[in-house]
Amino acid sequence: MSVLEGLNDAQLEAAQTVDGPLLILAGAGSGKTRVLTRRIAYLIGELGVEPDRILAMTFTNKAAGEMRERVEELLHRSCRNMWIGTFHSLCARLLRAEADRVGLQTNFTIYDSTDQMALMRRVLSDEELSEKQYPPRQVRARISREKNRMMDVTSFAQRASTYYEQAVARVYRQYQARLRQNNAVDFDDLLQLSVQILRDHEDVRKKYQGQFDYLLIDEYQDTNRPQYLFAQYLAELHQNICVVGDDDQSIYAWRGADLQNILNFEADYPDAHVVKLEQNYRSTEVILDASNAVIRNNAGRKGKELWTERGGGEKIRLKKCTDESEEARWIAGVVQDLKQQGGCKYKDMAVLYRTNAQSRSIEEGLRRAGIAYQIVGDVRFYERKEVKDVLAYLKLIANPRDSVSFNRVINTPRRGIGNTSVARLDDYAMREGLPLYEALVHLDQIDTIPARAIRLMRSFYEMMEGFREELSHMPADELAARVVDETGYLSDMDKMTPEERESRKNHVQELLADIQIFAEQSDEVSLDAYLRKVSLVSDVDQWHDAVDSVTLMTLHSAKGLEFPTVFISGLEDGLFPILRLGDEEGDAQDALEEERRLFYVGITRAQDRLYLSYAMQRRRYGGFLTNNASRFLIEIPEDLIDAGFRISEIGTIPTTKRRKSPPALSLHKSAEGFVMNVGSWVYHPSWGRGQIKALTGAGQSAKLKVRFEDGATKTLVAKFANLQPG
DNA sequence: ATACCCTTCATTTTT
């Protein structure tokens, strides 16, 4: 029984109940990972289950990697052939094996959101839809949402009622056709197509159903429709499906996650066992009480009461700041105190925020104080232009049908092949039904292209063919190094300013190093293998906890992690909870509850110390946004907060605080400054102080609905209202 | 074909 040693009763039950459906409701810090790894170790070590008959799905590659590692530690053996990974990577694996079922080749390319946008623009222009009326971003989001609801092109087209939706349906159809032509898929396709294959091909379904005896799904509260169905198909036969989740930590509804998946588990699987893990091993009582008090404000929960044996603990500190730079200085100061006087390490501290943009000021503050930090996810490494460029070359070499990558590199660096020539090549390719790259073979047949451009394109083609010949022999790192050199990509940087050149070269070198590490560590060294991996890694996966530095990341990225000291910054109404315009009443309520869950996730990351901060004024879009303390702050019982750091001491409860004198900026200058938002407080010469309840339009012609302190609600036009920040 | 200047717009959150 050694692998189950040290588990509490509930954990033991969760680890040992291996037959039939099982729902583990795991509160924050309740030892979820521990239970999962012990459970797998128990299956393999005690029950003799072969690792390759276990399928475990997690949310991040990091979580998957850690789980595998810990199981191997427990068992003192390798579990390489255990299927463990993210939904996306496992689906990609299935999809590569069964690609022909949906008209793909095994070497298909996975498009990220930048690639998707490029393709979307192309489709919109083909369909002669203006980007004004059909913002690519918005259309892309809509199509993504439909895919995440398992709505395929045909059913969507049938349901499309408005003119707009019918246009979107045409775009959807074209977009999918283009993806297929490019031998490419987007993130959503990985899930949707995998489910389609399982649904429509009995032989494939049988094959995978027969392949796995035990299914494990982590973060079940964050699964969307395709993920839910994927699991359901695979569990159909034996029903050995174990899902772990916490309805209070569901924070991905915007990505199609459906809380109902976890709430309905017992209805979906009538024989389901349910185990609740309610003992928290992570946080002090103070922190846990605060989190409980906050989450209690949400309706529609499964209902859990977390408890801890770690009584007491340091009180929570709450800091009101005038602006974001003061906030950053305060955080930096506390970090230094903790390090110098409290004996804490940098790596035991994390600063969390709602939006990536907030990292800038924090970063600045820490840098000035000479504090080591690392940012997770700000400008994502794989999304940098120079990294994407090099990867586009590599992707095109591996998949010559990939027109998005083709368009990216054909004239990068500038080699005299302009848009018109490419457009003519494209016309020809369309007429002949060829991929763009293939069309290069027939250059002499395209008489619309000037001879000079033909010559340049031909030499591009020959260069690429040279790379392609090496594809199957040459290790990925060597090939990549050749590409960077021979395409002139690096030497082209000589034209840039020294700073820019250095930064870009560094990123390219970093990419080459990444490929090299891959080639050394993985048992497959091919470019194909590298690309398969690289398309599915996220920034959190790159996070190193070995380095002694303060971690900066979004609340979303922090899920699943823990730190002795946690700062949650930017606790301002409108920013956290973030308030979007144009939400329906019901949606707004759901959105607010999701924000609250996000706050709950943030609080429960902390083991020993929790610091909360907000800024009255924050720079945004080059202007200023004035804010009030987050409504969530008053949900924390006062006695949990350090006296002197309480909200009543600092005095920021919106209705009790009266403004002194209006700040200098006025709305008439809003072209240069003063940005308003729903929730902002304003001052009107005759009506007094009021809060913006709704806002339509932008700039000077914006219409505002303002509720004033005397209770009156007025609709005002920004231009004439003579409002000042309040 | 490209370089440069102008405008516009966006900021949730991520596999």
Add this chain to the structure above:
DNA sequence: TGAAGGGTAT
């Protein structure tokens, strides 16, 4: 504030 797309001059 900034990135990125569009337009114009060379």
